[in-house]
Amino acid sequence: MMHNHPDIETALQPITEQEFSRFQKLIYGVAGIHLAPHKKALLEARLSKHIRELGLDSFDAYYKHVVAAGQDDELVRLLDRVSTNETHFFREPRQFEFLESRVFEEWRETAAAGIKPKRIRLWSAGCSSGEEPYSIAMLLLDHFPQHNGWELEIFATDLSTRILDKAQAAIWPVVKAKEIPEKYLQRFMLRGTGSQDGKMKAGAEIRSLIQFERLNLNDERYPIAHPCHRAVDRPSSALGLLVRRSRGKSERHYRPCAPCHADSLSIERG
Numbered sequence: 471m472m473h474n475h476p477d478i479e480t481a482l483q484p485i486t487e488q489e490f491s492r493f494q495k496l497i498y499g500v501a502g503i504h505l506a507p508h509k510k511a512l513l514e515a516r517l518s519k520h521i522r523e524l525g526l527d528s529f530d531a532y533y534k535h536v537v538a539a540g541q542d543d544e545l546v547r548l549l550d551r552v553s554t555n556e557t558h559f560f561r562e563p564r565q566f567e568f569l570e571s572r573v574f575e576e577w578r579e580t581a582a583a584g585i586k587p588k589r590i591r592l593w594s595a596g597c598s599s600g601e602e603p604y605s606i607a608m609l610l611l612d613h614f615p616q617h618n619g620w621e622l623e624i625f626a627t628d629l630s631t632r633i634l635d636k637a638q639a640a641i642w643p644v645v646k647a648k649e650i651p652e653k654y655l656q657r658f659m660l661r662g663t664g665s666q667d668g669k670m671k672a673g674a675e676i677r678s679l680i681q682f683e684r685l686n687l688n689d690e691r692y693p694i695a696h697p698c699h700r701a702v703d704r705p706s707s708a709l710g711l712l713v714r715r716s717r718g719k720s721e722r723h724y725r726p727c728a729p730c731h732a733d734s735l736s737i738e739r740g
C-alpha cells in the first residue's frame with residue numbers, strides 16, 4: 471500500500487455512528503474494553519492524526535487497515551491509543567492498609583512456623599505506567615527484607631506497549647513524589663538533578679524486583695503459566711485487590727475493598 475508522506479495533510483471524514491460501532495465491537499472483542507457511546511469524540515481525537523499520517527482519509531479505511539491480515543502491530547497501536555492509563559502511587563490506601571494490618575502478619579507467622587516458604591510473588595495485571603508495582607515493591611521490601619531471606623518477585627503486565635515503556639523507564643515528574651510516604655521516598659526514589667531536574671526515578675532496589683511484559687487479559691490463553699491467572703478477571707471489571715494463597719486444594723481469597731481502581735492485583739505466597 472502507498473502512503474502519503476506524514477507531512478501531507480489528508481482531509482479526514484468525521485467518524486460515523488456505524489464506524490464507531492465497528493471500533494467498539496473490535497476493541498471489546500480483542501481487549502475487553504468497552505467504549506461507551508460518549509467516547510466517540512475521544513476515539514476520534516486519539517486516532518485522527520494517526521489516520522492522516524497513514525495517508526488514509528476515513529475511519530472506515532483505517533478499520534479495514536487494522537483488521538487486514540498481518541496488521542497485528544497496527545492493532546496493538548490502536549489499543550495503545552484507546553487504553554486509559556490513570557494511576558497513582560499507593561492508589562486506594564485501604565488496600566495497602568489491609569495488606570499491612572491483616573495479610574502480612576499471617577505471612578510472617580506461617581513463614582516463622584515453617585508452614586510456607588519465605589517467598590512472595592505478586593502480579594500487577596494492568597500495571598499502567600508502573601506506579602502500582604513500584605508501590606508494592608516498596609511495601610514488600612519494607613516488610614519482608616531480603617537480607618532476612620525473603621524472596622520477592624513482581625510480575626507487571628499491561629495491554630499497552632506505550633505505557634509499559636514508561637513503566638520500565640521508571641521516570642516520573644517529581645510532583646508525583648507527594649503520593650509516596652516520606653520514608654519510602656527517601657529510601658527507594660532518586661531525585662533528578664541538572665538535565666533531569668524536575669524528575670524522579672525508581673531506585674535499583676525496587677526496579678530489581680519487577681519484570682514487565684505485555685499481556686492481554688482478554689486472551690484465551692496467557693503466554694505464561696501463572697497459578698493466579700484463573701482468579702484475575704478483565705481489568706475493566708474492577709476486581710479490587712485480590713490476594714490469594716495456596717493451601718493444597720483450599721484457597722483463601724481476600725476481597726477487602728469496595729470496587730476500586732486497582733483493577734487486578736494478585737498476590738500469591740509460596
Ligand SMILES: C[S@@+](CC[C@H](N)C(=O)[O-])C[C@H]1O[C@@H](n2cnc3c(N)ncnc32)[C@H](O)[C@@H]1O
Nearest residue numbers: 501553556557596598628629686687731732733
Ligand atoms: C486505569 S489503569 C489502572 C492502573 C493500576 N492498576 C492502578 O489501579 O493504578 C488500567 C490499565 O489496564 C490496562 N488494560 C486495559 N485492558 C487490558 C487488557 N485487556 N489486558 C491487559 N491490560 C489491560 C490499561 O492499558 C491500563 O494501563
